[in-house]
Amino acid sequence: MNTRFAVATHILAYLAHAEGQPVSSEVLASSAGTHPVVVRRLVSTLREAGLVHSQRGAGGGALLARPATEISLLDVFRAMQQTEPDLFQVSSTNPNAHCDLGRVMQETLEGLFGPAIDAMRTALAAVSVAQVKQELGKHLPQGCPGASG
Amino acid sequence: MNTRFAVATHILAYLAHAEGQPVSSEVLASSAGTHPVVVRRLVSTLREAGLVHSQRGAGGGALLARPATEISLLDVFRAMQQTEPDLFQVSSTNPNAHCDLGRVMQETLEGLFGPAIDAMRTALAAVSVAQVKQELGKHLPQGCPGASG
DNA sequence: TATATTTGTAACCAAATTTGTTACGTATTC
DNA sequence: GAATACGTAACAAATTTGGTTACAAATATA
Numbered sequence: 290m291n292t293r294f295a296v297a298t299h300i301l302a303y304l305a306h307a308e309g310q311p312v313s314s315e316v317l318a319s320s321a322g323t324h325p326v327v328v329r330r331l332v333s334t335l336r337e338a339g340l341v342h343s344q345r346g347a348g349g350g351a352l353l354a355r356p357a358t359e360i361s362l363l364d365v366f367r368a369m370q371q372t373e374p375d376l377f378q379v380s381s382t383n384p385n386a387h388c389d390l391g392r393v394m395q396e397t398l399e400g401l402f403g404p405a406i407d408a409m410r411t412a413l414a415a416v417s418v419a420q421v422k423q424e425l426g427k428h429l430p431q432g433c434p435g436a437s438g
Numbered sequence: 439m440n441t442r443f444a445v446a447t448h449i450l451a452y453l454a455h456a457e458g459q460p461v462s463s464e465v466l467a468s469s470a471g472t473h474p475v476v477v478r479r480l481v482s483t484l485r486e487a488g489l490v491h492s493q494r495g496a497g498g499g500a501l502l503a504r505p506a507t508e509i510s511l512l513d514v515f516r517a518m519q520q521t522e523p524d525l526f527q528v529s530s531t532n533p534n535a536h537c538d539l540g541r542v543m544q545e546t547l548e549g550l551f552g553p554a555i556d557a558m559r560t561a562l563a564a565v566s567v568a569q570v571k572q573e574l575g576k577h578l579p580q581g582c583p584g585a586s587g
Numbered sequence: 588t589a590t591a592t593t594t595g596t597a598a599c600c601a602a603a604t605t606t607g608t609t610a611c612g613t614a615t616t617c
Numbered sequence: 618g619a620a621t622a623c624g625t626a627a628c629a630a631a632t633t634t635g636g637t638t639a640c641a642a643a644t645a646t647a
Contacts, residue, residue, distance in 0.1 A: 291633085291634065291635085292527045292528075292577065292634090292635085293529060293634090294526055294634095295526060295527060295547055295551075296529045298545070298547060299543050302543065304645080311593095313592090313593065313594090314593075314594075315593085320543075323636080324635075324636050324637065325594095326595095326596090326635095326636075326638085327635065327636070327637095328592095329594065329595065329596085330595090330596085332594090332595095332605045333595070333596085340549050343593095343594065343595090344593085344594080344597080344643090344644080345592090345593055345642075345643040345644055346591095346592065346594075346642095346643050346644025346645055347591060347592040347593065347644060347645040347646070348585045348592075348593085348646090349592075349593050349594065349632060349643085349644070349645085350593075350594085362550065362551075362554070364637070374633090375523070377443055377444060378440060378441045378444060378617055379441075379444045380609095383625075393574060393577040394448050394451065394469075394470075394574065396577060397570065397574050397577050398444055398447060398448070398570075399569060400573065401511065401565050401569070401573060402444075402511075402516075404564075404565075405511070405558045405561035405562045405565075406558065407561070408557040408558050408561040409554045409557050409558040409561075410561060411557060412553045412554035412556070412557040412558075413554045416553075416554075418552050420550070420593095421546065421547075421550060423555075424549065424550060425542060425543065425546050426545045427616095428542040428545060429626095433569045434597095440604085440605065440606085440608085441605085442605090460622095462621090462622065462623090463622075463623070464622085472606080472607080473606080473607050473608065474622095474623095475607075475608070475609085475625090476607070477623095478624065479625085481623090481624095482623095482624070482625085492622095492623065492624090492633090493614090493615080493622085493623080494613075494614040494615055494621090494623045494624080495613095495614050495615025495616055495620095495621065495622060495623075496615060496617070496620060496622065497615080497616065497617095497621075497622085497623040498614085498615070498616085498621075498623065499622075499623085500623095501620085502629060523604090546641095551624050560598065568621065570602095580605040
């Protein structure tokens with residue numbers, strides 16, 4: 290997987306920290322170390338997934354669409370998956386269409402990789418954006434913006 | 439992730455089915471729907487990981503280095519990871535080096551993504567190449583080469 | 588109303604990645 | 618010695634990814 294999942298989580302944690310105040314793509318991009326347009330792209334995806342709202346115009350920016358406790362990393366993962374290829378690209382494999390191992394390998398692999406992905410999903414579902422924010426707080430040295438909040 | 443994991447699993451399942459008979463890269467490539475050189479590359483990686491042996495010369499090819507029951511999908515996953523970027527590329531994210539959310543986000547995300555990856559690994563460890571082969575047998579229609587073995 | 592701000596999105600570019608392919612030296616069997 | 622088959626380097630095409638510019642649309646505010 291690419292960096293989108295990590296950056297998206299970064300964005301959401303920042304928004305959780307901002308608590309209701311819209312945060313501009315410029316601020317988010319600066320924090321995440323990327324370009325504002327990249328942030329807006331991600332925010333668009335997150336918005337389609339119902340995780341954030343965004344406001345145009347002066348003083349605008351992105352906000353969480355619901356409490357940070359009710360947004361899991363699985364939600365983020367799913368939102369990002371809309372844009373990305375599968376984790377285990379079984380289907381893009383091109384097995385021999387003949388009647389041999391190749392043809393059925395595809396569905397077999399899907400069945401066998403499935404539980405692994407499910408396990409990962411379950412683990413991701415157990416972590417909320419609020420927890421990410423809280424964990425961030427622990428790691429933040431005192432005196433940093435956000436260390437107290 | 440790319441198709442390498444799926445194709446590598448395909449190769450190993452085929453070798454499990456061949457039971458001791460070396461299988462050439464050409465045969466494997468034909469079954470997996472790719473190029474013999476691609477197969478040899480993957481076999482090289484699997485060989486470095488100690489999962490297969492290979493024999494040069496006429497009648498040569500690849501063989502499992504140990505019983506198929508003792509090769510898990512986690513072994514395959516790990517072998518492939520040697521060649522690939524991380525599943526969740528937290529580290530290649532470029533967060534702001536200042537004293538703010540960005541700097542610590544990296545280690546926080548690593549800590550939070552870790553359990554998800556562990557969960558996936560555990561699930562992969564629970565599946566052996568022998569099981570893949572067995573599962574394949576179920577899906578194979580009768581009369582196909584390998585349907586009986 | 589006019590201006591400044593900010594999003595949404597298209598378009599494009601450069602870099603990296605991935606897969607396929609050719610080529611060729613080396614090892615092994617017959 | 619010929620045929621087979623691997624190991625690997627080198628290269629090309631296609632795809633993906635992240636960054637950037639550009640600009641219309643929306644919104645707050647003076």
